[in-house]
Amino acid sequence: MKIYFAADSGADQKFQRRYSKIIDTLSGAGVLVLSNLAQQNVSGFSGVDLERINQSGEAMIEKMDALIVEGSRQLAESGYLIAIALAHNKPILYLTEKGRPVNKNITFLQKGKGPAKLINIQSYNDSDLDKVIGDFLQAVEVGEGKEIPDIKFTLRITSRIERYLQWKTLNTKMAKADYLRNLIEDLINHDQDYKRFVDRQSRK
């Protein structure tokens, strides 16, 4: 899963620590985090991928599974990022520190039919930040359309594996990719360690 995280890079130390915590929580949950806070915000893409995206005219946000904005501090680009993420039907978590007012234009979005489904405004404090993020990740994983396998992945295999897959799928009349996806789904469903990890994330 890839998530773009945006926050005010000029914020004070207190917020910088929170931003780091958000990034750590996401990374710890197995999410590839791209952010305006990092010097190189496209590090999750190869040069070839970037060139292909550039040529195709697509926006980088299309390649993300979700957007998280920390909006306690004013971020000039937040309106734009939210709007463009909504245009591409990406789920959004808009975070504000408890007690801080939320921008009226952003709360107004919760009244719109389409945007309301996608935008999740949450206030947080240091003690429940992990849980807020965990809940959002769960929602993104099972959200509308997320069961469609749309993430490309290059897997190099040996000729022995290739021969096996060929034989296996020939006899099962199944596409090789479907066969591998099913195997991974089975692994996920039976992996007790992973289940405990996911539960821990959502309880935090």
Place this chain on the structure above:
Amino acid sequence: MVQTRKKICLLISSAVPGINNSRIIDWLEQMPELNIVADIEPVLVFNQEAVNIGPAVWIKLAEEIKKRLNQFSGFVVLHGTDNLLYTSSALSFLLPNINKPVVFTGGPSQMGTKQPGLKANLINALQVASFNFGEVCLMFGNRLLRANQSSQTKEESLNIFSAPNNATIGRIDFSIRIFEKLVRQSKGPVKLFNKLDTNIEIIEINPFIDFKSLTKIVSGRDGIIINAGCCQNFPEALLSLFEKIDRDIPIVVWSQVIQGPVLGLKNLILINNLTWPAATVKFMWVLSQVRSVVKVKELMSKDVAGEIMNL
């Protein structure tokens, strides 16, 4: 370029595919996310298909922008892809010293309005129009281009237009990056030119030209512009036609191939550093101000609105 929430004028200059123009305001209201980018004020300028847009609409658009220049941070022009390069190039000459961004956008014609193409382009254009620079530009896909150096691409891409590197004035990755070294900044007061000389003859060299009827057609024209395309030489019949034309009538030869001086005729002006739409509308703009061949030649080769390509 620090940004705050800005007021943007959205000029609707042609029918939006799939949207009844009488309901365009309703359509905009269905996209509340546009209002988190900027305060938008829509203005309906022309409500027919873009293919019907010509010099009268270009001038109207320029006048509408000039009238509102002090009220808005920037302007977004919603325009179908047909004729878009002509309209946007014309705007750059009618408002050559514009001090606000004028951003043309629209959706790929094959896309329905429900697909993200149009909406995403519109959001990007609104954000670009909030920046502080003065240019007429195009925002499609993930590129911001100087309008009067742009050409339509043939590739299957959301980047429907392309421009040389030094006319690609911005790109989008996650946010919009404007290349400050490449964008134009206004010098002096903004002047509106509200005249274009449309009494010109446009000739495209091809094997089927009827030169006999052309001789009659070109008489009485204020100027002639020839699209020589990839031809390195002129047909004999065209050379005879040149001989018959008054030496005081400027003839622009637009070619991407011919480099050196063209023939010995003093009224022949070779243009090889402009796009075809830019060359055509610039010629109309120039003729609306000067008539002598020398002056026309001088203005045609002068960089008026960043249109000269340094390839």
